Amino acid sequence: MDGESLSRGAKILFRITCFNGALTIDITQTTISLFAVTLIVSILAIVLGKGITKRPGRKQALVEKIVMMLYNLVETTMGKHNLKYAPLVGTIFAASLFGTLIGLTKIFRSTTADLMVVLGMSLVTSMLCWYEGIRNRGFFGWLKSYTEPVAFITPINLVSEVSQPLSMTFRHFGNIAGGGVLMSIVYAALGSASSLLFKWLPASIASVMPPILQVGIPAVLSLYFDLFSGLMQAFVFSLLTMVYIAQANPAPVPGENAKAKKPKKAKKQKAPASNGIQQTDAPAHQS
């Protein structure tokens, strides 16, 4: 992939037109990359999640570490009542990270270098925030929450609501796409520099000399712009997802009636545990 294609956007590979042109679907590089990422992540998930036993092997120890890190992060950021979102946060992290890293193959284009992919991911977050808002306050209560604390602040609230996914989107997209553009500029510049380096040679020899300066130097930059930035953005993006959803679904107050569901669940989980202790008590006393 050369620099030009990155600064232009994803290459359209083919176009499907249905219903006499009423519906056109452009299949781009990003589309292919998206499915590739899904395939890779799914295979990884199935391979890593296979054969989980109580006595962990070497592979399972790693898998457990990762899963526990995710759940602990979700628990500390979002609270225990939001633990059900851990798989989603993990998915967004994986989609973002692998979507960025797949660009390193140079066969696929980074999915996160496409604005609409990142917008889609941040809209998932926004929609979950809205869902939690409606679930907690009811539809009109949720609408009313935009007029709080005072009515005239409503436009500002609406702007902040819209800017939330947009800022997430452009932060992620800008970092990855910008990094990609920068890398391609560096490649182009180094290519030119190495052709300048061989200018003193006869033209016939200079034209077959490899762009020697492209070796090594971009690797250091790529380490930052692709690997580190990709990891960082994936982390930041999933962290923001957690924070926004946690804001929309705050921890239930124990005394509140509307939240009676959750303490019950916690009790249910506790009850069998105490039963288990009592059951195991009996033989201990007999012996």
Place this chain on the structure above:
Amino acid sequence: MSFQVFTDQFEQFIGTNFWTMIIAWINILIMYLILRKFLFKPVKKMIDARQKEVDDMYANAAEATKAADEMKADYEQKLAKATEESEQIVKDAVRRAQLREEEMIRDAEGQASRILARAEEQIELEKNQAINDIKNEVSGLAVDLASAIISRDVDAAEHEQFIDDFISRIGDEN
């Protein structure tokens, strides 16, 4: 439905292809379902189960230790009590034995003194009887002797003869 292949078409750098977003959603959904079903749920379930098992084990261990401590204290108490009891029993037995010994000695002494007394009594009785017998004998002898003296006139030789006879008679009688 038509199908057109491009070789040199690019999207804008800030692309607005809505279909990309839809496909991204579909992919995220697929990934979410697969990750949850095959990775997060089983691993979390297993970790929770193991955590619970470990907690149970610790609870059981604490319980068992407590029970063992209680039993140990119980046994120690019982042991101490048993030792005390055995000492008491030995002490009692020794005291009783001493008492019995003293009693036996006392009995034996009493019996011995009684036997001695009876023996002395009997000796006394027999002595008295013997004395009485002797007295009777002597008085009889005296009467015999007197009647013999009276019945005959004797000289000295005769007297001597007579006394010798008499004495020999006594000897014969004895």
